[in-house]
Amino acid sequence: MLVRVAYRIAGTEEAAEDIVHESFIRLIEKRIPFATLDDAKFWLIRVVKNGALNYAKRKGREARAYERWWRGERTETEATEQEVLRDESKGEIRHYLDKLPENLRSVLVLKEYGGMSYKEIGKVLGITEGNVKVRAFRAREALLSLMEGDGKHVS
Amino acid sequence: MCPEPGLISAWVDGEVPSPWKERIAAHVASCPECAARVARYRRLSGLLADAAPIDEEAIVSRIEASLGGSLDGRPGASLSPSPAGAAVALGPSREGPDDSRTGHPRFWGRNIPLPLPVAIAAAAIFLFFAGVAATTFIRPAKPDIQTLAASEIKPSDSSQAANMEALVHYLESQNAQVNLTIQLPSGTTFDSSGKPFVMKATDANYAPFSQTDTSSTGSEP
Numbered sequence: 001m002l003v004r005v006a007y008r009i010a011g012t013e014e015a016a017e018d019i020v021h022e023s024f025i026r027l028i029e030k031r032i033p034f035a036t037l038d039d040a041k042f043w044l045i046r047v048v049k050n051g052a053l054n055y056a057k058r059k060g061r062e063a064r065a066y067e068r069w070w071r072g073e074r075t076e077t078e079a080t081e082q083e084v085l086r087d088e089s090k091g092e093i094r095h096y097l098d099k100l101p102e103n104l105r106s107v108l109v110l111k112e113y114g115g116m117s118y119k120e121i122g123k124v125l126g127i128t129e130g131n132v133k134v135r136a137f138r139a140r141e142a143l144l145s146l147m148e149g150d151g152k153h154v155s
Numbered sequence: 156m157c158p159e160p161g162l163i164s165a166w167v168d169g170e171v172p173s174p175w176k177e178r179i180a181a182h183v184a185s186c187p188e189c190a191a192r193v194a195r196y197r198r199l200s201g202l203l204a205d206a207a208p209i210d211e212e213a214i215v216s217r218i219e220a221s222l223g224g225s226l227d228g229r230p231g232a233s234l235s236p237s238p239a240g241a242a243v244a245l246g247p248s249r250e251g252p253d254d255s256r257t258g259h260p261r262f263w264g265r266n267i268p269l270p271l272p273v274a275i276a277a278a279a280i281f282l283f284f285a286g287v288a289a290t291t292f293i294r295p296a297k298p299d300i301q302t303l304a305a306s307e308i309k310p311s312d313s314s315q316a317a318n319m320e321a322l323v324h325y326l327e328s329q330n331a332q333v334n335l336t337i338q339l340p341s342g343t344t345f346d347s348s349g350k351p352f353v354m355k356a357t358d359a360n361y362a363p364f365s366q367t368d369t370s371s372t373g374s375e376p
Contacts, residue, residue: 003211003215003218013209013210013214017214017217017218020214021221024218024222028222092206093203093206094206108203112204113204117170134161137160137164137165140164140196144195154198154202
């Protein structure tokens, strides 16, 4: 589940593996005395989630920097082709998931890919169950309107 | 009257308790608008689930291997809160969330059944790991909680060092519940560079205070 959550946020299998691996290492090295196994579990999930979000943020920044440089390098026709290719990726739901604000994305990923209950998600994120419920709802609506805004018919 | 969309969303997630759960179910069955909303959310969940599946098990095994996995014959620790639950939760699982964990039916369940021996093996591996993890760093929470806030230290007052030592010795000798509050200075003391002088509290990793994972530090403007 950790790997799935990491993958859905970070985007690649390699990144997911690294993030989860590193999170376990941190758990072992820090020797934090958790009161219960659940506490350890939630800590670990939180660390993985944050690691994946940070990775995605970093990658996004790098990608945008490359984009800016690349657009400068290309001629106009080549640039348009690139844009068409990029639009293909819009078919991927991941493209839209990445556009969600982090706090909404986290809840949705933990729910849909982590299979966690609102209560558990609340423990991982340090928010109330009610807050999780609202965020899950908002995340869904935001994702749907992003997709439908791009003409992706959902239902 | 239709339930709020947020409530429908929670209901789709199986998070609404009885008796409202059944009432909403009845309403959805007879209300086209709400039924459409439900279908929309479920379709979204389906799209999310379908997107680019990965070989989670392979990745997990690689991680385990590189974490020093001689997970051999170490007996799964008999701890309580459901190590099996944690194991299944954190280990590789089928596409789609695990039914038994959350305890309620999945509406969009695309549970691709994993061959049973593989599922057992995966669960067993993680049970070992959870056991290792648990024996390594689960310690039952003790009732004493020690909180340190910032304390006031004047640069010229060298006797403060001695006081801190005495304080530390005192705390070390205590095993019972100790509530320690140190008042923040009501005024402010500035050192020569103009920064208010506060002292960082003891690092929470220092042995006598390690029962909770809290550490407070003095604030800086």
